[in-house]
Amino acid sequence: MVWWWxxxxxxxxxxxxxxxxxxxxKSHIIKMKEAMLWTAFWVTLALSFGTAIYFLYGHGKAIExxxxxxxxxxxxxxxxxxxxxIFRFFxxxxxxxxxxxxxxxxxxxxxxxxxxxxxxxxxxTFDWVMYIFxxxxxxxxxxxxxxxxxxxxxxxxxxxxxxxxIMPVTKKFSxxxxxxxxxGVRYATPMLAVLLALETTDILFAIDSIPAxxxxxxxxxxxxxxxVFAILGLRSLFFAISGLxxxxxxxxxxxxxxxxxxxxxxxxxxxxxxxxxxxxIVIASILLASIVSSVIxxxxxxxxxxxxxxKE
Numbered sequence: 001m002v003w004w005w006x007x008x009x010x011x012x013x014x015x016x017x018x019x020x021x022x023x024x025x026k027s028h029i030i031k032m033k034e035a036m037l038w039t040a041f042w043v044t045l046a047l048s049f050g051t052a053i054y055f056l057y058g059h060g061k062a063i064e065x066x067x068x069x070x071x072x073x074x075x076x077x078x079x080x081x082x083x084x085x086i087f088r089f090f091x092x093x094x095x096x097x098x099x100x101x102x103x104x105x106x107x108x109x110x111x112x113x114x115x116x117x118x119x120x121x122x123x124x125t126f127d128w129v130m131y132i133f134x135x136x137x138x139x140x141x142x143x144x145x146x147x148x149x150x151x152x153x154x155x156x157x158x159x160x161x162x163x164x165x166i167m168p169v170t171k172k173f174s175x176x177x178x179x180x181x182x183x184g185v186r187y188a189t190p191m192l193a194v195l196l197a198l199e200t201t202d203i204l205f206a207i208d209s210i211p212a213x214x215x216x217x218x219x220x221x222x223x224x225x226x227x228v229f230a231i232l233g234l235r236s237l238f239f240a241i242s243g244l245x246x247x248x249x250x251x252x253x254x255x256x257x258x259x260x261x262x263x264x265x266x267x268x269x270x271x272x273x274x275x276x277x278x279x280x281i282v283i284a285s286i287l288l289a290s291i292v293s294s295v296i297x298x299x300x301x302x303x304x305x306x307x308x309x310x311k312e
Contacts, residue, residue, distance in 0.1 A: 004221065005221065008221075008225060008228075012109070012228060012232075015232075016102075016106065030097070030098055030236075030239040031239075032239075034239075035236050035237075035238075035239035038235075038236035038239075039233060039236040039237050041236075042229065042232050042233035042236060043233055045229065046069055046226075046229035046230070046233065047066075049065075049225065049229065050062055050065045050066050050069070053065050053222075060276070061217075061219070061222060063276045063277050063280060064216055064217040064219065064222050064276050065217075065222050065225065065226055066280060067216045067217075067276055067279055067280040067283065068213045068216045068217055068222060068223060068226035068227075069226040069229060069230055070280065070283055070284060070287070071209070071212050071213055071216065071258065071262070071283060072209055072213055072226055072227050072230035072231070073230040073233065073234075074254075074255060074258065074283070074287050075205070075208065075209045075212070075255055075258070075259075076205070076209075076230055076231060076234045076237075080234070080237065080238050082201055083101070083198065083201075083238055084238075086194065086197045086198060086201065087100070087194070089197075090190050090193060090194050090197070091190075092173070092190075092191075092194055093173060096173065096175070096176045096191065097238075097239075098235070098239070099176045099191075100176075100191065100194050100195060100198065101198070101235045101238060102235065103195055104195055104198035104199055104202065105231055105232065105234070105235055107195075107199045107202075108199065108202045108206075108231055109228060109231070111199070111202065111203055111206065112206055112210070112224065112227050112228070112231070113224060115206050115210050116210060116214075116220055116223050116224050116227065117220055119133075119210055119211065119214050120214065120218055120220050120223070123214060123218060124218070130215075130266050130267075130269060131266070131267060133211035133214065133215070133263075133266055134215070134262075134263045134264070134265070134266030134267040135263065135267065136211060136263070137208070137211055137212055137215075137259045137260070137262055137263030137266065138259070138260050138263035138264065138267075139263075140208050140259050140263075141255075141256040141257065141258070141259035141260035141261075141263060142256070142260065144252055144255060144256040144259065145252070145253055145256035145257075157196065157197055157200055158200075159196040159197075159199075159200050160193050160196055160197060163188055163192065163193060163196060167186065167187065167188050168185070168187050168188070169187065169188045169189070169190065169192075169193060170182075170187045170188070170189050170190065171190075172189075172190070173189055173190055173191055174189050174191075176191060177189055177191060178191050178192040178195065179192070202231075208259065209227075210223070210227070211266075212258070212259060212262045212263075213226065213227065215262045215263075215265050215266045215269075216262075216276060216279060217276075249294050249298075249299040250290050250291075250293045250294040250297070251290050251291065251294060253290055254286050254287050254289060254290025254291070255287075255290070257286045257290075258283050258286050258287065261279075261282055261283070261286065262279075262283075265279065
């Protein structure tokens, strides 16, 4: 398994280097066609990796991986709207959105690894942690079902407040740079503030998604690789459907149902074991039902989020 970890890490770092250093070396606006091709590429790569797991480690591990990937990817879709609000809040030029998401996702790979290993260690050490995770997921699912509107307040973000306390922040972007030097003084740019907002938001997302994935598999490799492929595909998916986010207006009910189902599964695990294959069918069915329902019963009124100016 050690060589699998080594191969996977080297491969992902090589793909990220190729992405930023070759395909997106120059900042540009990601068009729909390009975004769709990259989305298809990452999904295909993720499923191909699942096929490799099937041949090397068997049917059970492959099902765990696909189920974990589906949970993480579906929960991530709902988070794209939050990214849109963050970009709009800071007024990020469209050609710099890709680079902001790139570095945000790179940091997310590190924080997710910490969260996953900590979660697995807690579960293996204290069995009762599963009940806490299960109850938390049910609470989150109910809260998500009752609260449709997503609010983002980057001006109240502790990390951004700390940044402003440590060093001055310029009012305008300086390309895709995170720092600039003016008259011998180093300034942070709004791009760094955007990166902090994306990363702290992802940490909040991980608090929901990682316990849900741990309900499917307690194998760190399965949990981490499914998370990595999901969040890597998330970036291209953002550009592919950023203009169509309101189409799936009932998706949050489906995600709420998935979180609640996984939470219940964790609570009853000691009394009744739900097979991973059955979990995959239930999760996929809930997700598909919410998407189809959104298309059949479209949202009647579509209000736009008012533009918000960045506070100084």
